[in-house]
Amino acid sequence: MLDPNERVQAWWFSARADCDDLVATWTQQPRSLSPHLQSCAECRADLADTAVVDQPPRRHLTTEELWSFDLGTMSADERARVDAHTASCSDCAQAVLALEEGDSAIDEALEMEAEGAGASAARTSRAPVPRRPGARHPEQREVLEERRDFRVLLVRERQRVRLLVQPLSGRSVTAAVFLTPGKPSLKPSQGPEGISFELGAEAGGARSAHLTVQAGGETLERDFSY
Ligand SMILES: [Zn+2]
Ligand SMILES: [Zn+2]
Structure with missing residues (x-):
């Protein structure tokens, strides 16, 4: 105009x-x-x-996302995004696969350690498990008790601590861990290595708990800190 x-x-x-x-x-x-x-x-x-x-370009999974995916701390929505993204992005799918391979490498490393180490001094120190390619989370094991029928270990892994009771002789072993006197035992979970109790995230200060193990006629009662 x-x-x-x-x-x-x-x-x-x-x-x-x-x-x-x-x-x-x-x-x-x-x-x-x-x-x-x-x-x-x-x-x-x-x-x-x-x-x-x-049409924004696909956003790849971040390191933080991969970590929380690996640790299982993702919300359902976040998980759905990972699934949706890895379904179409082979790079990220490979990263997620590597996490899984890393986990099985850790299991392998632990088995090797269990087979390879005799009753050496290294077992009682906090010697880290030898790292294998792909194993991203070095794990520390500390032997608390070793008896004929069982062994008790503190396993520190990914900022978490768990107590592991390994049967040694084939006799049945039962165990209970009490964080607070009078309260029920922590829920045990039965794994390939034995009975384990999740003690939660590693705290800066010392926390203590009470442990009861029964195997054969033997009973172990002791406090431990972690
Ligand atoms: Zn025009
Ligand atoms: Zn991607």
Whole structure:
């Protein structure tokens, strides 16, 4: 509507005056490009520049996400995002696979340690398990007690501590751990290595608990700190 003589000087005002179709794409993705959008080089360039906003590139899993996935501290929503992303991103799928391989490498390393180490002094020190490629979480084991029928270990792993009671002689072993006198025992879980009790996150200060183990005719009662 400007006077033709003024248009040249007001080019910045009128140059894209016909590009209304572009404005329409800001609020709704067009099914097909209008004739104007197809023919206008400036609009096509603008559409190309903003394509990244309409379809943002996939965001890869971050290190933090992989950690919390590995530790099992993810919410259901976060887990769903990991699943959805790894379904289409082979890089991240591989990272998640590596976590699982890392875990089995740790198990292997522990088995090797259990087989390889005799009754050496290293067993009673807090010697870390030898690291194997892929094992990201060095684990520390401290022997609290060793009897004929069982062994008691404190296992520190990924900032968590658990107590492990390993049967040694094939006799049945039962164990209970009490954090507070008079309260029920921690819930034991039976694993390939024996009975284990999750003591929770490693605290800076010393916490203590009471342990009872029965094997054969023998009973062990002791306090321990961790
Ligand atoms: Zn245009
Ligand atoms: Zn990815």
